[in-house]
Amino acid sequence: MSSDFETYEQDFGTLTADITNKIGRIPKLSGEEKTQLVLNVDKQLEEVRELMEQMDLEVREIPAQSRAMYSTRLRSYKQEMDKLEKDFKRSRIAYSDEVRTELLGEDAASSESQRAHLLDNTEMLERSSRRLAAGYQIAVETGAVCVSQCVGTSRTVHEKCQSSAAGHLRY
Numbered sequence: 001m002s003s004d005f006e007t008y009e010q011d012f013g014t015l016t017a018d019i020t021n022k023i024g025r026i027p028k029l030s031g032e033e034k035t036q037l038v039l040n041v042d043k044q045l046e047e048v049r050e051l052m053e054q055m056d057l058e059v060r061e062i063p064a065q066s067r068a069m070y071s072t073r074l075r076s077y078k079q080e081m082d083k084l085e086k087d088f089k090r091s092r093i094a095y096s097d098e099v100r101t102e103l104l105g106e107d108a109a110s111s112e113s114q115r116a117h118l119l120d121n122t123e124m125l126e127r128s129s130r131r132l133a134a135g136y137q138i139a140v141e142t143g144a145v146c147v148s149q150c151v152g153t154s155r156t157v158h159e160k161c162q163s164s165a166a167g168h169l170r171y
Contacts, residue, residue, distance in 0.1 A: 005058040005070055012051055012077055019044050019084055026091040038092055045088065046079060 022041045031038060055077065059070045 004076055005062070008051055008055045008058065009073070009077075012048065012055070015048050015051065016080060016084060019048070019088070023084070023087050026088075041088055045085065048084070052077060052081060070085060079147045 019041055022037055023046075026034060026037055026041070052074070055074055059067060059074050062070050
């Protein structure tokens, strides 16, 4: 049984090495050649998934004393498979110059002018925000001065009213 597992391991190594090589080539290709390579890698990844299912079945049939070692190896192969699938996904969407031109249009310089325009707008927004903050600070300070003056005036009026009332009470 473990010899079957080891045979599957060899097949896994061969397939994953070939897939890794092809994944590295995908972003450099375009058109029909790229499409064919993507389909080929997709088929090979499916073969690896099936191979891993077979490995999992083999591990379940291995005697308990040896099973832990094989289970650990299978887990590491699953992690490698996950990494391969992520790399494959990234390689399929890697932007070549052709794709970039298709997405951004013919004028690549326009993206630079758009970036400059965005930076100018950001700077203007920051200046406006600083002016608003300064205006708010002035409003707060003015409010504090007004409150202080109102309290002072109120105190003066109160004192006049008291002295006037005291004068009326004497007569």
